[in-house]
Amino acid sequence: MKIATPSLPSRVLTLYLALSQSHAAATAATAATAATADADAAASATKTLSFPSSQPTNAVPAPPDFVSLGFETAFLDNYANAFSANLVASLAGRMSAAPVLRVGGTSGDRVQFDPALRDANKTCVKGACPDGSDASFVLGPGYFDAFRSFPTARWTFQAPLGDGVYNRTQLLAYVERAWEAAAAGEEDRVDAIALGNEPSMYWKTAKEYREGAARAQAAIVKALGLGDRKIFQVAETIKPAAMSHSPYAAQEVFEAGFDSDATVKTVGEHWYQGTATTFDIEALQADLMNHTAITNRFPGYLKSLDAVQPTAAYTLSETGSTIARGVPLAYASGFGAALWSADFQLAAMSRRVRRVVSSGRPVAKHAPWVPDDSSGGGPAVRALWAASMFVADFVGKDKRRSVLEVPLGGGGEALASAYVMYDDDDDDDGTASSKAADRVALVNLKAWEAASDQDRGSLAFAVPVVKGTDSVKVRRLRADAGAWATGFDEGGAEENVTWAGEQWTYKVDKGKGHYVDGKLEEQTVKVQDGRAVVNVPDTEAVIVYL
Numbered sequence: 001m002k003i004a005t006p007s008l009p010s011r012v013l014t015l016y017l018a019l020s021q022s023h024a025a026a027t028a029a030t031a032a033t034a035a036t037a038d039a040d041a042a043a044s045a046t047k048t049l050s051f052p053s054s055q056p057t058n059a060v061p062a063p064p065d066f067v068s069l070g071f072e073t074a075f076l077d078n079y080a081n082a083f084s085a086n087l088v089a090s091l092a093g094r095m096s097a098a099p100v101l102r103v104g105g106t107s108g109d110r111v112q113f114d115p116a117l118r119d120a121n122k123t124c125v126k127g128a129c130p131d132g133s134d135a136s137f138v139l140g141p142g143y144f145d146a147f148r149s150f151p152t153a154r155w156t157f158q159a160p161l162g163d164g165v166y167n168r169t170q171l172l173a174y175v176e177r178a179w180e181a182a183a184a185g186e187e188d189r190v191d192a193i194a195l196g197n198e199p200s201m202y203w204k205t206a207k208e209y210r211e212g213a214a215r216a217q218a219a220i221v222k223a224l225g226l227g228d229r230k231i232f233q234v235a236e237t238i239k240p241a242a243m244s245h246s247p248y249a250a251q252e253v254f255e256a257g258f259d260s261d262a263t264v265k266t267v268g269e270h271w272y273q274g275t276a277t278t279f280d281i282e283a284l285q286a287d288l289m290n291h292t293a294i295t296n297r298f299p300g301y302l303k304s305l306d307a308v309q310p311t312a313a314y315t316l317s318e319t320g321s322t323i324a325r326g327v328p329l330a331y332a333s334g335f336g337a338a339l340w341s342a343d344f345q346l347a348a349m350s351r352r353v354r355r356v357v358s359s360g361r362p363v364a365k366h367a368p369w370v371p372d373d374s375s376g377g378g379p380a381v382r383a384l385w386a387a388s389m390f391v392a393d394f395v396g397k398d399k400r401r402s403v404l405e406v407p408l409g410g411g412g413e414a415l416a417s418a419y420v421m422y423d424d425d426d427d428d429d430g431t432a433s434s435k436a437a438d439r440v441a442l443v444n445l446k447a448w449e450a451a452s453d454q455d456r457g458s459l460a461f462a463v464p465v466v467k468g469t470d471s472v473k474v475r476r477l478r479a480d481a482g483a484w485a486t487g488f489d490e491g492g493a494e495e496n497v498t499w500a501g502e503q504w505t506y507k508v509d510k511g512k513g514h515y516v517d518g519k520l521e522e523q524t525v526k527v528q529d530g531r532a533v534v535n536v537p538d539t540e541a542v543i544v545y546l
């Protein structure tokens with residue numbers, strides 16, 4: 001595969017370094033990345049990072065099972081195939097803990113069970129069938145076998161609360177079968193059982209939710225013999241309520257009584273980023289490829305996180321780029337959206353969110369992959385998928401790490417971000433970890449599209465390294481076609497999306513991943529004057545291994 005040669009001059013954000021120093025360092029970086037740029041131009045745009053070389057106390061432990069995937073309840077069985085299992089195994093293989101798959105959503109409150117339904121896994125019986133958010137399904141026994149798929153993962157599944165009017169028999173019919181198939185003799189494989197979904201849509205107050213959910217919870221505890229096991233997930237707050245706390249979010253759900261319930265393990269709230277209704281490159285830049293738009297969203301969520309985190313883990317249990325009507329695929333799950341996802345996940349992790357679930361259903365444009373041909377457009381892996389591999393590799397599986405966002409300052413913050421990971425692996429035998437900074441993620445969110453008449457710019461980041469380090473390794477999350485690249489399956493060979501040279505497709509590897517050039521791709525950047533200057537093309541993210 002060709003190495004992109006981003007054309008310089010780079011976009012000037014702030015000139016921190018003395019020109020001569022920046023010039024020399026940028027030249028070294030450019031040579032090392034085999035870019036054939038003119039060295040004078042390369043000197044122009046550099047962001048100098050500043051972070052402690054040893055782990056500060058405000059660094060956040062990076063959860064080993066942070067990266068998560070989710071399936072809309074009624075479509076779980078569509079995912080029960082070798083292709084999806086391969087993708088999940090590709091993710092699990094780069095994590096030190098099993099990823100937790102979330103099964104839930106609006107359909108999850110309305111599923112009924114019919115033991116006599118044998119010739120199909122499900123039928124859609126009410127509402128806008130089968131893809132409307134008001135659709136209701138009857139499930140047959142075959143549906144539940146899907147919980148036996150994905151041996152490399154664990155589960156959270158949702159107890160159907162019937163939009164507030166549930167039938168106890170039906171509630172338990174789903175929960176008991178899901179539990180039996182998911183746990184399959186290993187009850188640890190069920191991470192949590194969620195009590196309903198976006199309950200403010202049917203229970204007006206937090207108190208009504210608490211009371212209604214607690215009755216369902218008691219029935220489940222009894223039926224499964226859970227005793228006082230800490231295994232429930234509550235809230236599942238719809239996005240606007242999570243932001244505004246009106247009518248209620250996880251904080252209010254806790255205050256209504258779940259705070260004193262020792263069986264509550266996790267809290268989930270939902271996040272869809274995009275609000276744009278036109279879908280050009282300016283909209284993509286403002287709406288998704290925008291670090292400020294991401295970080296501005298957090299205050300309401302963090303109020304709930306602070307309220308629940310002492311006793312329960314706070315997760316974003318259903319997330320996506322955008323569910324705007326008429327959104328094109330390239331907008332919702334193209335490479336621009338992939339960079340949104342990478343930045344969003346890292347911003348959430350460094351704000352103490354315990355897990356982020358990238359969710360979807362076969363027809364959803366924002367989903368990371370399409371499991372089958374039920375929606376007419378699959379099977380296919382989307383550009384978005386690679387973001388989760390990037391984030392999982394940043395956490396790594398070789399040791400425990402802690403993360404910190406590195407403030408960039410100096411203007412232009414919306415279009416770039418940086419995060420540092422520290423070695424935080426205190427061994428069981430009592431050996432203390434080095435606490436050294438050991439990798440840095442750099443995200444250049446400046447939107448660039450191949451059709452533009454503008455050359456692709458770039459941004460250089462000067463990364464401080466400790467004495468004695470001569471060079472660093474750099475791996476890239478990249479698409480030569482820029483922000484609208486949809487990946488090989490959807491867009492063909494001109495729209496490849498790779499992470500460190502690896503690409504995941506249905507067509508070539510059935511979700512197992514393959515190196516386009518047969519091997520891992522990484523570059524070496526020489527250190528000069530205590531810094532490695534890493535040039536990141538617009539619409540690209542990298543990890544620098546220190």
Ligand SMILES: *[C@@H]1O[C@H](CO)[C@@H](O)[C@H](O)[C@H]1NC(C)=O
Pocket residue numbers: 077080081120121142143144145146147
């Ligand atoms: C039914 O679901 C199972 C997994 O639970 C799946 O393997 C099978 O392909 C599904 N059958 C149909 C007809 O969708």
Ligand SMILES: *[C@@H]1O[C@H](CO)[C@@H](O)[C@H](O)[C@H]1NC(C)=O
Pocket residue numbers: 167168169170
């Ligand atoms: C609850 O569901 C069961 C099983 O479908 C059904 O037999 C029963 O009549 C339902 N109960 C009520 C009160 O609707």
Ligand SMILES: *[C@@H]1O[C@H](CO)[C@@H](O)[C@H](O)[C@H]1NC(C)=O
Pocket residue numbers: 285286287290291292293296414
């Ligand atoms: C990024 O998002 C912020 C907050 O929504 C907005 O004010 C700003 O204009 C956006 N930046 C760009 C370049 O679109």
Ligand SMILES: *[C@@H]1O[C@H](CO)[C@@H](O)[C@H](O)[C@H]1NC(C)=O
Pocket residue numbers: 001002488492493494496503508515516
């Ligand atoms: C894109 O990926 C495909 C599948 O690996 C490969 O055959 C093709 O050469 C790649 N195209 C480019 C331009 O790298």
